[in-house]
Amino acid sequence: MEKPELISYFNEATFIPALQSRSKDAALDELVNCFVSAGLVRNGAIVLEMIKRREDLGSTAINHGIAIPHGRTTAAADVMIAFGYSKRGLTWGAMDGKPVHLIFMVLAPPQEQNNKYLPVLGRLVEVLSHPAEREKFTQVTTFAEFTNLLKS
Amino acid sequence: MVEKIKTQIEFLVALQDLDIMLKEIEEVKELGFEVNAEGAATLTRARAELVQNIKKQLLTNYERLRGRYKRAIVPVKEDTCLGCFMRVPTSITAQGRTDMEVLNCENCGRILYWLS
Numbered sequence: 001m002e003k004p005e006l007i008s009y010f011n012e013a014t015f016i017p018a019l020q021s022r023s024k025d026a027a028l029d030e031l032v033n034c035f036v037s038a039g040l041v042r043n044g045a046i047v048l049e050m051i052k053r054r055e056d057l058g059s060t061a062i063n064h065g066i067a068i069p070h071g072r073t074t075a076a077a078d079v080m081i082a083f084g085y086s087k088r089g090l091t092w093g094a095m096d097g098k099p100v101h102l103i104f105m106v107l108a109p110p111q112e113q114n115n116k117y118l119p120v121l122g123r124l125v126e127v128l129s130h131p132a133e134r135e136k137f138t139q140v141t142t143f144a145e146f147t148n149l150l151k152s
Numbered sequence: 153m154v155e156k157i158k159t160q161i162e163f164l165v166a167l168q169d170l171d172i173m174l175k176e177i178e179e180v181k182e183l184g185f186e187v188n189a190e191g192a193a194t195l196t197r198a199r200a201e202l203v204q205n206i207k208k209q210l211l212t213n214y215e216r217l218r219g220r221y222k223r224a225i226v227p228v229k230e231d232t233c234l235g236c237f238m239r240v241p242t243s244i245t246a247q248g249r250t251d252m253e254v255l256n257c258e259n260c261g262r263i264l265y266w267l268s
Contacts, residue, residue, distance in 0.1 A: 016224065019217070042217070042249075042266065042267060043162065043165075045156035045158075045162060046157060046165050046169070048156060049156070049162075049169070050166065050169040050170070053169075053173065053198055054173060056194055056195075056198065057177070057195060057242045058185065058186040058191075059186055060185060060186075062184065062185065068185075071169065072169065072172045072176070073166060073169045074165045074168050074169060074227065074253060074265050075169075075265070075267070077227065077229065077267045095186060102190075104179075110168070110169075110172050110223055111223070115268070118179055121183055122183050123207045125183055152197075
């Protein structure tokens with residue numbers, strides 16, 4: 001999967017350049033709620049349950065200030081990603097102990113025709129493994145700027 | 153458990169999501185995500201906790217359907233059951249969207265979940 005292909009899984013309505021939340025749980029709630037507000041998910045409680053169970057399995061923080069909470073849920077129609085940035089940083093139980101600033105929440109249905117979920121997750125991890133890329137994502141304030149980063 | 157889920161269909165969907173997660177632990181690990189030492193045991197305990205909230209008859213039906221089909225609960229999209237692709241009567245759609253009742257497809261018997 002090419003990096004620009006990731007753009008199609010994001011949505012302006014699920015792009016939060018300044019998260020209000022001050023804790024991990026609140027941030028998960030805020031991101032799930034943006035899927036609901038965008039009309040992409042009908043029942044946020046079911047999604048939140050799945051996302052929190054996934055965190056119980058092991059932190060979704062991948063170090064360097066990034067977390068990718070993710071999972072398949074019957075409540076999702078398609079693969080979709082919400083982005084949130086926390087300037088102050090959130091405690092996420094990362095292995096490196098650093099607070100999380102960039103959060104990419106990835107939802108997927110139980111079955112998809114094109115099997116894009118795992119490739120999307122893998123590509124995100126790869127893109128965010130580059131320090132220069134990570135830094136750029138902390139600077140974006142608009143969805144257009146955000147998608148431009150994925151085009152380059 | 154998240155206190156926000158309350159109805160039987162919500163508990164059933166949460167159970168199916170957990171069963172899917174249990175199956176995909178290894179794939180997630182391969183991508184580099186952390187999975188704690190207890191791994192599947194953590195989720196298995198969570199599953200046991202979750203099923204206590206589901207009526208026995210519904211749980212039996214869920215397990216039976218899971219054995220027969222790959223997924224016991226399937227989405228309804230544009231009034232169509234995405235398990236067997238037969239149309240769902242519009243008369244039950246309004247009910248289904250409230251998440252208050254557990255409804256089955258009249259054709260294939262799978263449990264229905266309305267996506268929108």
